[in-house]
Amino acid sequence: MPKYLIQASYTEAGVKGLLRDGGSKRRAAAEQAVKGLGGRLEGFYFAFGDTDVFAIADMPDSASAAAVSLAVSASGAVHAKTTVLLTPEEMDQATKKTVDYRPPGT
Numbered sequence: 001m002p003k004y005l006i007q008a009s010y011t012e013a014g015v016k017g018l019l020r021d022g023g024s025k026r027r028a029a030a031e032q033a034v035k036g037l038g039g040r041l042e043g044f045y046f047a048f049g050d051t052d053v054f055a056i057a058d059m060p061d062s063a064s065a066a067a068v069s070l071a072v073s074a075s076g077a078v079h080a081k082t083t084v085l086l087t088p089e090e091m092d093q094a095t096k097k098t099v100d101y102r103p104p105g106t
Helices: 012-021 023-035 062-074 088-095
Strands: 003-010 040-046 053-058 078-085
Touching: 003 012, 003 062, 012 023, 023 040, 023 053, 023 062, 062 078
Parallel strands: none
Antiparallel strands: 003 053, 003 078, 040 053
16 A cells, blocks of 8 residues: 655644644544545654644555545645655666656757
8 A cells, every 4th residue: 555644734723623632632533534545544743843743644545645635634724745655665666667858958
């Protein structure tokens, strides 16, 4: 299953909800959203700085990952960014592919 990094920054409303409900409930909500689409939440961490949450999820496909991101962002509680993660083996496969590309002006 493809793996995705989800980075989330709380809005003011999201921070208020976090203060009211606590971090464990936020992780449980993320886990429920991911599981509902056939995925698995591998990790969920809070952090200091511009990004408040880092989560790693295995999802069946990119459409499912996008659906989770859209639902979370539409809540207005967070701004989410999703990144596809590649294994070292997938990177090995990528480096062996031939790409016909020429930079502009050549």
